Amino acid sequence: MTDEEFAVFYGHTVRRLTGQLYVMTGDFHEAQDVVQEAFVRAWDRRHRLRQGPGPEAWVRTVARRLAVSRWRRVLRGRQLGRRSTAATSVEGPDPGMVDIAAALRRLPLRQRHCAALFYVCDLSVEAVAAETGLAVGTVKSHLSRARATLTSYLAPQVHSAEAHDG
Structure with missing residues (x-):
């Protein structure tokens, strides 16, 4: 990939x-x-990025791994008694997105990762499997469980919003 293409x-x-x-x-x-x-x-490594699953998938995977590594460092720091710095407050997304993001955070890590790749990144089940290293059936299982869990988390909010509108 040339500098201009990058x-x-x-x-x-x-x-x-x-x-x-x-x-x-x-966390934005x-x-x-x-x-x-x-x-x-x-x-x-821009000159080698055309190989493999594609440059966007490569960047997404590296970013996710960096996030997991940072999360582990913070956890270790807390376990050792160190204080982590508090994030500053900024204006966030609309309330509906906050509800969805909060519900997603409640999912187990693998379900959340599969759901994010499938629904947010718009990857096929096969592409999610390739990017995560999971079997296609396992990805389908994680997606099914994530959908069921998200429905249970978000359904009360939908019903209460409908009651206020009615």
Whole structure:
């Protein structure tokens, strides 16, 4: 990938990838940080990015792994008695997105990851399986469980909104 192609690739994908990582992590600033770090790493290997599952999947995977590594470091720090810094408050997305993001955060990690790749990233079940290293049947199972769990989390909010509208 040439420098110009990389610039176009970055321009077309940075917002989408940040949104996808926000859904996966639940923290917008963290999503921005890990996506930017993943793009820095992609820049260093831009001439080889056409191989494999594609540059967008590569950047998304690196960003997700960076987020998991950061999460583990914070956990270890808390376990050792160190204080983690508090995130500053910024204006967030609309309330409906907050409800969905909160419901997604309640899912087990693998279900959340599969659901985010399938619903937010719009990947096929086969592509989700390839990106996560899971079997297609396992991905389908995670998606089914995620849908059922999300329905139970979000259904009371839908019913209460309908009652207020009626």
